[in-house]
Amino acid sequence: MTTPFRLFFLPYVPLKQVLDNVGPETLIILSLCSLRSKSIVVSYKGPSKNVQLKLHFGSEDSLVGSYGSGESIRTYIRLTVEQTGKLTTDETLETVRIGSFEKVPVKRDYNFMKGKHIKTYWEDRMTGLAAIGDYGREIFNRDISEVMIGEKQAEDDHRRAAEWVKNSQGTIQSLRCNFKPKIDKDLDFILENFNYTKKLHLAVEPSHHYSPAKLPNFQIGTLDVFFSFWIKQEHLLKMDCKTVTLHAPQLRNQDFNVFLKHWLAGGCSKVKDLSVGVSELFDYQIVFDGVDFVERESDLERVFVDEDGTDYTIMGGYDVKRSNITATITKQSSSHFWFIVW
Template identity: 55%
Template sequence: MSTVFHLFSLPYLPLKRVLDNVGPEALLYISLCSRRAKNVAVSYKGPSKNVQLNVHFGHKNCLSYMEGVDIYWLLNVQKRSNLSYVDRNLATVRIGNFCGIPVEMGELGMNTYWDDCMVGITEIGDHAREIFNQDFYEVCVYDKQEDGDHRRAAEWIKNSQGKIQSLHCDFKPQIDNDLDFILENVEYTRMLSLHVNPPPNYHPAKPPNFSIDFVYMIFSFWIKQDHLLTMNCEYIVLQDSKLSSQDFNAFLKHWMAGDCSKLKLLRVDVEELIDYQIVLDGAEFVKRERDVARVYVDEEEHHHTIRGGFDAKRPSDNVTATITNGGQISKFFLMIVWPDSAENSYED
């Protein structure tokens, strides 16, 4: 078989030492050389496998991995019909049950060419899970190329690993239930990130799972008070929201009663001006003046200086939350709970 992989033109070295230093990309590419190479990659245990794997469905069907906040591309899937063979002699590999898959290096890692892109990305996904001996951490869903792509992606996730930790959606719904289908059929356990702009009258057919660590939405106009009160999350970030001061008052009382006990931060961009008298109505609080500055450290270790605000204590455990005071023209609601990620509490 012709190959693009020139690996061991080296003096003798213990194989594990070599694999420890090649990194995730090379380890995956090595596994495509032959069945023996695949077996070696599967049995290997070491730092080249210490990665967070992500799979992307849609206009870019590809695999990636994360190191810190940096993303690195591994393999991507393209239509075989788009491949021009003029003056090209591409290497071919076996992936899953498919032989003779043309490959070449591209901008998003290694290009692989398939008759059916969904077959390609799922076969590659199964191969990567086997090589790295782990499930995918995040699934990213983008605009579908064919009508059944979202359904096929959800079915593959369910059948291959059951659930994922993080779900990221960034697609334009073609029919009203596109978003519903993903939220109902992909089981996510830690993070939900939605960049989807649904129809103006959108309301989820079933309550989404909001008992997770992180909820982040760019188009959250459909989130109502009842949705907010079901969120038992550490970090909630909502943009383009239609929530009102009355809704935030209900949430504050909800939190003070012991609900949403995991909360560390609630940040909401709203259409209407925040009325802090309404937000704080019926709640005991201490007003801090602007000369009182406190530094809040979030989960990504970003430092935020909080000046003044309103401190409210939860009676059951004396945990303190601060609602920032944005003044009379604020359309930004921020509620943080102490201690922060750096264990700062600023106790009186």
């Protein structure tokens, strides 16, 4: 079998030592060279496999990987999916085996946005995305950690993406959505059919009358809703997430008062960082009505470290206490409710 990815000659060095130092990009290329090299890559265990895999449906149609942590994290695109119809009639490409597909046309490419990557060509793009998702899981011996749902190119794209997650691994840690729904049921389908366990990022704008058909899963680590005007008090009280960010919901001062009383009574016990851009100016008299609190001096300086390890200097604020746990409502802005638990 011919391949565009030629094996290179090396002096005698223990194979694991070589693979430990080549990085995940090279593992992908080696796995495409032959069945033997793929078998070697699959059986290898070492630092070159310390990656987080992300599968993008409808945005970049790609398998993305990242490794490292903090400021040194590196993200790159390894495999992208294109339709064979984009190939010119006089263009002949080398082929490789990906999963059960024996002759997948491929070529290496580079552009400023995506960097170096491998284009794979398929008659059906969703078949290709499912195939590279399964291939990434096999090569790196781990599940896809994040699924990105973008715009539909065909009516059944989101359904097929949900079926792939369910059939291949059952759950995903993180679900990230950025698309324009034709009808509100498009968003309902996503919230009801993807089993996300740690993070939900929604940049989806439904109609102004939208209300989810079923209560979404708010028992996760991180929740970030950009178009959050549909979030009501009942939803807020169910958000038992470590980090919650809501952008411009239609919540009012009375809703935050109810939330504080709910938290003081033991509700939303996992919340550590709740940030809400409010739709009306903050009225502390309403928010703290019936709530015991301590106003801290404006020159009192405290440092809060968020989930990403970022430090924030908090000046003053209002402290409320539940048992031996203290939370602060900051005074950073009159249009921002920021509730942090120390």
